Amino acid sequence: MTEHAFAPFVRTLGRGKRARRSLTREEAREAMQAILDGNVEDIQLGAFLMLLRVKEETPDELAGFLDACRPACYQALAELPHVELDWPSYAGKKKHHPWYLLATVLLATNGIRTFLHGGPAHTPNRVYTDQLLPQLGLPVAQTVAEAHAHLEEHGLAYLPLDQFCPALARMLTLRYFLGLRSPINTLARSLNPAQAPLSMQSVFHPAYIELHQGAATLAGDRDLLLFKGEGGELEIRPDARTQIQGIRHGEPLESAVIDSALPRQTPPGAPSADRVLKVWRGESGDEYGEQAVIHTVAVALWGLDKADSLESARKDATALWENRDKTRL
Incomplete structure (x- = not known):
């Protein structure tokens, strides 16, 4: 045998x-x-x-x-149009509102074509991007062709992992049976499946940054920004000092820092797309949320060489936020 x-x-x-x-x-x-x-x-x-x-x-x-x-x-994904920014979204939200979604919209409405991808829900008591987007009036692509259309129309598309690598999507769901995350959580974030010139990746545990950066270096990636995002999603916490690491123009980025803008905040405890929508429309204020969007957009602008420093990128992101089309959502 x-x-x-x-x-x-x-x-x-x-x-x-x-x-x-x-x-x-x-x-x-x-x-x-x-x-x-x-x-x-x-x-x-x-x-x-x-x-x-x-x-x-x-x-x-x-x-x-x-x-x-x-x-x-x-x-x-060979038929997708060119995208500038790879945005993996696999962690889900548990305690804070999904401000990162407003960051993707703000970038897309200012000409930065962004490709979001995520896996099926795999951790209890978390709310995932594909559940939240429709509540903001934004589509979730069910096919590659739909993602193509969304990128052309909105400059933004979300495509589930099972549409371009179904074996990995299935492996993510094994967390339900095994009770632990697996290397697939790291792998899915690292794919950059649409071959965007810049990938941003967030981690929940900072120790994983070295793993992400090491693998990207071996794979020949040239531009990758890594940071500890709120809850593991690509969202800068404005009430914390955030280190940005990764690879910039083919060279290791030892560390860049975006300072906190607020004192430590108490999370609301239950993510709400409705709250996020009202803030975008100017119907409600939320200093934490607005600064989360601005800081996150600033990192992307800097990574895409739209600004020569994180500080100038933050000023540019603030202007984009203040001049946003409030009827977009």
Whole structure:
């Protein structure tokens, strides 16, 4: 009897403390390719993901996973128009309102074509982008063709992960069964599936920044901004000092800082798209929310070389906010 072709990958990760090791980049690519091709049993997949979770994935492993996934994503999204900004949205909101959505709208209405992507709901008690967008009157694309149309019409599109890499979408939902996040949460954020010149990625745990940056460097990415976003989403907290790290023009970005604008705030505790909508329309004020939008937009403007410093980008973002089309939403 011959063992299953995927068994060696599980064995490499699962041997005893002295014998186990991380996968090489090529081994990681081969393993992920087998998963994408459907050549892995569910029991193997669960073991593989949890062994990686316990060991903690390495930049080489994440780069290998990207080597397998990115070509599939690029092929699936080949017909999309050019986008400037990659915006992964996989964390969901739990305590604060989804101010990051207003940041994407503000950028898109000022000519920065933005591609949002996210996975299916996978963590209890969180509200996800695809649930929130319709409440703001914004569409969620159900096909690549619809995403194309939304980018052309609105400068902004959200496309679920299952439309361009369904195997990864399924793996995200395994959190419900396994009770833990897996390397797929990191991988999905790192895809940049539409090949935007700038990708912004946020983390909940700052320790993951080094992993994201290391894998991106190995993969040859040139512009990537990383920061600890509110709840793990791409949203700067205006009541905290935020370090921006990553890769800028092909060189490591050691650290840039965007200072807090407010004292520490108490979160409202329940995300509300209606609250966000009223603030955009000027029907209600929310200093925290407005500054969250401005700070987040500022980071994007700076990353796209629309401003020569974060401080000047913040001034530009403030002007964009004050002059926004309040009838857009």
